[in-house]
Amino acid sequence: MDAALLIEDVRLTPILIADPPLLNTQGVHQPYTPRLVVEVVTRGGVTGVGETYGDGTYLELAEPLARVLPGRPVSDVNGLFALAEEVCGAARGADERVDAGGLRGAQTADKLRLSVVSGFEVACLDALGKTLGLPVHALLGGKVRDRVEYSAYLFYRWAAHPAAGERDDWGAALDPAGVVAQARRFARDHGFTSFKLKGGVFPPDEEIAAVRALAEAFPGQPLRLDPNGAWSVETSLRVAEELKGVLEYLEDPASGTEAMARVSAGTDLPLATNMCVTTLAELPEAFARDAVQIVLSDHHYWGGLHRTRELAATCRAFGVGLSMHSNTHLGVSLAAMTHVAATVPDLGHACDSHYPWQTEDVLTTRHTFEDGHLTVSEAPGLGVELDRDRLAALHRRWLDDDGTLRSRDDAAAMRQADPGWVAPAVPRW
Amino acid sequence: MDAALLIEDVRLTPILIADPPLLNTQGVHQPYTPRLVVEVVTRGGVTGVGETYGDGTYLELAEPLARVLPGRPVSDVNGLFALAEEVCGAARGADERVDAGGLRGAQTADKLRLSVVSGFEVACLDALGKTLGLPVHALLGGKVRDRVEYSAYLFYRWAAHPAAGERDDWGAALDPAGVVAQARRFARDHGFTSFKLKGGVFPPDEEIAAVRALAEAFPGQPLRLDPNGAWSVETSLRVAEELKGVLEYLEDPASGTEAMARVSAGTDLPLATNMCVTTLAELPEAFARDAVQIVLSDHHYWGGLHRTRELAATCRAFGVGLSMHSNTHLGVSLAAMTHVAATVPDLGHACDSHYPWQTEDVLTTRHTFEDGHLTVSEAPGLGVELDRDRLAALHRRWLDDDGTLRSRDDAAAMRQADPGWVAPAVPRW
Numbered sequence: 032m033d034a035a036l037l038i039e040d041v042r043l044t045p046i047l048i049a050d051p052p053l054l055n056t057q058g059v060h061q062p063y064t065p066r067l068v069v070e071v072v073t074r075g076g077v078t079g080v081g082e083t084y085g086d087g088t089y090l091e092l093a094e095p096l097a098r099v100l101p102g103r104p105v106s107d108v109n110g111l112f113a114l115a116e117e118v119c120g121a122a123r124g125a126d127e128r129v130d131a132g133g134l135r136g137a138q139t140a141d142k143l144r145l146s147v148v149s150g151f152e153v154a155c156l157d158a159l160g161k162t163l164g165l166p167v168h169a170l171l172g173g174k175v176r177d178r179v180e181y182s183a184y185l186f187y188r189w190a191a192h193p194a195a196g197e198r199d200d201w202g203a204a205l206d207p208a209g210v211v212a213q214a215r216r217f218a219r220d221h222g223f224t225s226f227k228l229k230g231g232v233f234p235p236d237e238e239i240a241a242v243r244a245l246a247e248a249f250p251g252q253p254l255r256l257d258p259n260g261a262w263s264v265e266t267s268l269r270v271a272e273e274l275k276g277v278l279e280y281l282e283d284p285a286s287g288t289e290a291m292a293r294v295s296a297g298t299d300l301p302l303a304t305n306m307c308v309t310t311l312a313e314l315p316e317a318f319a320r321d322a323v324q325i326v327l328s329d330h331h332y333w334g335g336l337h338r339t340r341e342l343a344a345t346c347r348a349f350g351v352g353l354s355m356h357s358n359t360h361l362g363v364s365l366a367a368m369t370h371v372a373a374t375v376p377d378l379g380h381a382c383d384s385h386y387p388w389q390t391e392d393v394l395t396t397r398h399t400f401e402d403g404h405l406t407v408s409e410a411p412g413l414g415v416e417l418d419r420d421r422l423a424a425l426h427r428r429w430l431d432d433d434g435t436l437r438s439r440d441d442a443a444a445m446r447q448a449d450p451g452w453v454a455p456a457v458p459r460w
Numbered sequence: 461m462d463a464a465l466l467i468e469d470v471r472l473t474p475i476l477i478a479d480p481p482l483l484n485t486q487g488v489h490q491p492y493t494p495r496l497v498v499e500v501v502t503r504g505g506v507t508g509v510g511e512t513y514g515d516g517t518y519l520e521l522a523e524p525l526a527r528v529l530p531g532r533p534v535s536d537v538n539g540l541f542a543l544a545e546e547v548c549g550a551a552r553g554a555d556e557r558v559d560a561g562g563l564r565g566a567q568t569a570d571k572l573r574l575s576v577v578s579g580f581e582v583a584c585l586d587a588l589g590k591t592l593g594l595p596v597h598a599l600l601g602g603k604v605r606d607r608v609e610y611s612a613y614l615f616y617r618w619a620a621h622p623a624a625g626e627r628d629d630w631g632a633a634l635d636p637a638g639v640v641a642q643a644r645r646f647a648r649d650h651g652f653t654s655f656k657l658k659g660g661v662f663p664p665d666e667e668i669a670a671v672r673a674l675a676e677a678f679p680g681q682p683l684r685l686d687p688n689g690a691w692s693v694e695t696s697l698r699v700a701e702e703l704k705g706v707l708e709y710l711e712d713p714a715s716g717t718e719a720m721a722r723v724s725a726g727t728d729l730p731l732a733t734n735m736c737v738t739t740l741a742e743l744p745e746a747f748a749r750d751a752v753q754i755v756l757s758d759h760h761y762w763g764g765l766h767r768t769r770e771l772a773a774t775c776r777a778f779g780v781g782l783s784m785h786s787n788t789h790l791g792v793s794l795a796a797m798t799h800v801a802a803t804v805p806d807l808g809h810a811c812d813s814h815y816p817w818q819t820e821d822v823l824t825t826r827h828t829f830e831d832g833h834l835t836v837s838e839a840p841g842l843g844v845e846l847d848r849d850r851l852a853a854l855h856r857r858w859l860d861d862d863g864t865l866r867s868r869d870d871a872a873a874m875r876q877a878d879p880g881w882v883a884p885a886v887p888r889w
Contacts, residue, residue, distance in 0.1 A: 032838060033593055106594060107602035109803050163592050164462055165535060170599075172766050173536035311777040319748055337601050337769075344770030345777055348740040374538050409461060 035075025046425035056231030058445030062196025079158025083150030136309030145334035152335030160412035174373035182225035183217035207244035231258030260286030263458035305356035355382035464504025475854035485660030487874030491625025508587025512579030565738030574763035581764030589841035611654035612646035636673035660687030689715030734785035784811035
């Protein structure tokens with residue numbers, strides 16, 4: 032092994048990035064959300080970059096992992112899992128319930144660790160690609176498409192955060208007209224032709240009306256609705272009945288495999304999930320019960336890009352569709368998503384991405400959607416460059432925070448507007 | 461993309477290699493068996509090598525694929541599948557039954573094509589690794605072990621082929637004493653501590669006696685018996701009952717998922733397969749019915765090393781064990797098997813390999829087992845070098861053959877000794 036490929040140093044930079052007041056069933060996005068930027072520096076002087084969740088629980092695991100990486104080959108990404116288990120896992124059982132953050136599916140130590148590993152894996156692949164002169168997709172066996180399609184991610188939202196925070200020019204979207212206006216702007220600015228509405232915010236009939244308004248505004252274009260498991264089986268079935276032929280798929284109408292299987296049994300509308308299937312352990316039952324027809328992968332949840340490809344293969348074997356979930360993320364993760372998505376043969380739906388909502392990034396050049404697509408980069412590694420001044424400024428914000436924003440808590444943010452708010456139990460409707 | 465990585469030329473060299481008179485339920489190995497050596501040459505002047513089945517049906521598909529590869533990046537192995545489908549698939553439906561050779565599981569055009577692609581994928585990875593200075597395992601995300609364990613592959617056999625053919629010094633093995641003597645020589649020469657007996661040759665009680673003799677000679681060491689699906693469910697259950705606590709696992713006692721599921725339901729002895737699960741399409745039913753507890757992967761069947769890793773991941777998700785099947789192969793495929801096996805986290809059993817039976821190879825240096833293990837090569841690519849004189853000589857043999865040996869046919873070989881022989885219908889016992 033060429034010594035230039037050995038890891039010399041690992042840098043972890045927790046940051047806080049601006050996030051608009053987007054509503055979901057648990058509350059509202061905080062004005063700033065934590066992310067962790069992982070940099071892996073090789074002895075050859077090449078720096079690779081990765082990105083993952085930045086909440087305190089993730090940072091806690093990232094630190095010991097960062098300490099043991101120097102001296103290992105940057106190409107050894109398969110070894111990261113056992114290593115992470117060794118250095119981070121001693122204190123907790125794999126299935127032990129931990130608070131890994133809201134609306135992220137299973138909350139186990141094992142999954143938390145995979146989310147942390149994903150940031151390191153991507154950074155290693157970026158460094159490896161830069162060293163070898165190969166794009167990350169080539170390190171995964173090569174792209175099978177030149178562009179990856181993304182969908183517009185529509186949110187009910189306020190015009191401004193109730194307390195401090197950046198204010199953008201989007202205004203509020205709290206009814207069908209607001210949702211359609213948001214969609215039109217997304218279509219105009221980025222060329223998106225698929226639309227996903229984050230639901231679970233208003234009573235189902237209001238959200239059905241919003242979807243119908245979208246269908247009228249964008250006839251024949253793919254539409255999705257995602258209430259994050261907020262509905263009962265009965266409500267889910269009623270919405271499915273009302274929106275069949277209108278929606279491309281319904282995402283996580285109810286919570287958990289049992290409820291999803293019951294919904295699935297009662298409707299022909301395909302069900303997608305990034306909540307009831309977010310770990311390998313959840314696959315067999317969900318597939319056996321036909322609880323979901325489309326798995327929305329997330330390379331953070333599944334432990335990186337190689338594992339995402341493996342998930343895709345498992346879905347293929349079982350005739351389950353695949354697309355991609357997104358949580359608030361920056362351009363590093365969007366590049367990683369695009370590279371891995373480009374290598375998966377059977378990506379049948381436009382991927383989700385919060386990226387257009389993120390006005391701040393750590394890159395020198397933002398990604399640009401054309402006709403709702405990103406072109407797969409042919410530059411070495413991920414094909415992105417860190418803007419160190421931006422990174423330092425966002426890290427400064429993290430340092431300056433008194434701790435209240437260092438872990439994302441949408442219910443706490445909602446209490447700024449509604450002091451009595453607690454995240455609703457499911458099913459909410 | 462660096463122009464040095466573009467494919468300049470592809471060379472296909474069908475060869476015939478000596479094979480001893482090893483017995484199985486369909487007949488006996490022919491004196492010579494066909495293999496196909498695939499060489500991919502890059503514009504950078506690097507040559508990568510792969511190996512796959514060499515029967516006429518495979519060669520027919522390899523030729524059009526070889527013609528369209530020049531100009532494509534050698535790193536683009538994911539693209540080989542669609543390309544092969546495009547150039548080879550037009551004439552045949554994916555599920556169309558084709559004669560892909562005996563005892564190789566499902567016989568579909570799709571699977572045949574994957575077996576062909578595997579030889580090209582390995583050649584591409586070898587060329588890519590040599591160009592980049594990285595071992596193939598590093599191109600798959602890196603090894604998680606330094607050595608891969610193999611098992612001794614014991615066969616009932618004759619001392620010599622009935623007609624022409626090389627004669628080795630092993631002598632016959634047609635009873636328990638002969639099998640034990642063979643195992644002792646394997647243990648002495650290669651250090652194997654796991655033993656697999658190819659069964660389905662004699663009535664089950666004789667094979668039970670051979671396994672018992674092995675258990676006495678090698679107390680506590682892992683033993684396996686593989687009758688290639690020759691038994692009825694009832695016979696399988698009787699053998700399982702007699703050999704529980706003696707065998708590590710029973711391999712393909714009965715034919716097909718239905719029969720295997722019924723055997724599995726009636727015994728606690730783990731069942732392994734390289735026959736009822738050899739394609740993605742066969743996985744869901746076999747897993748749902750718990751028909752097998754261990755899948756014996758074969759990178760030829762599954763379409764190469766990346767796909768083998770994906771199979772491993774699917775097995776992991778479903779709690780199914782993984783090990784590796786072997787058909788007659790040379791050192792190129794053994795190197796490929798070792799690289800991919802080194803990257804799979806949960807390889808719970810010693811892999812099979814026919815290699816010790818193959819006295820002829822196309823490499824300048826043969827692989828050497830130590831304590832039953834092969835050390836994972838750190839040299840660029842597969843870490844093997846073609847012996848061009850040997851290759852030319854084995855190709856000459858193929859050219860000189862009148863066609864009778866260019867497709868493997870163990871029943872035809874058996875007819876040299878027993879003119880009335882036809883491959884027995886299953887269940888045979």
